[in-house]
Amino acid sequence: MAVRLGVNIDHVATIRQARAGREPEPVAAALLAQSAGAHGITVHLRADRRHIQERDVRILREVLAVPLNVECAATAEAMEAVIPIKPAWVTLVPETREELTTQGGLDALFLHAHLRSIIRELHASEIRVSLFIDPVQEQVKMAAKLEAEAVEFNTGIYADITPGADPAPELARLREASRLAAKLGLKVLAGHGLSLQNVGPVAAIPEVEELNIGHAIIGRAILVGLDRAVREMVEAVNEGGL
């Protein structure tokens, strides 16, 4: 089964926001990524609106042919912004204002009562829900109990492994969690910190259906163009990486 690639375009908006102007236009980047073979587009609507804005999400929802996945915190403010736009997917992620990027997965065990009501609200609007969690068996079981449709395993720990150190234990955790998630009927995604160099072993996990990749693609696009950067990644996720 081909592994689907969701392209995260947050950092096109990061560059736009650096000058608080109009360029580069993240919607144009999303359309380019779509025509280069992206199977989905992901954006993270952060509470501090440091990159993606509500206006971006609204336009993306209108113009994309591929599914739109909006990552956001499990808060009333985020639900108020996202639910009326009705993206195909919402991925609930942990978020703090100080972080440079997402640090770790959502604690679905600790937050289960709160998540249950947020997930019900999303389902009532026919929005499918994914939980961004660490590859931990108890978190997977809770995601299934909460009736999320999918889990996205945080690959940040794997991606941060020092070059030369052994990635095998973290890959084993990802493999075991993926097996359990699929067995419990969850769709299995993974993402965070993946690149052309490290994506191969994660893409090769049989249960992984989709990868969300942003920073590495947008960073490479600055050098080789977005069309090529997306095509290279689509190829890498299906042919074992570099």
Ligand SMILES: CC(=O)[C@@H](O)[C@H](O)COP(=O)(O)O
């Ligand atoms: C949830 C996740 O791993 C990423 O999507 C990340 O949250 C993207 O947000 P930034 O682009 O602000 O790092």
Ligand SMILES: NCC(=O)COP(=O)(O)O
């Ligand atoms: N959920 C992961 C994502 O959307 C992209 O993360 P990154 O590749 O920008 O680290």
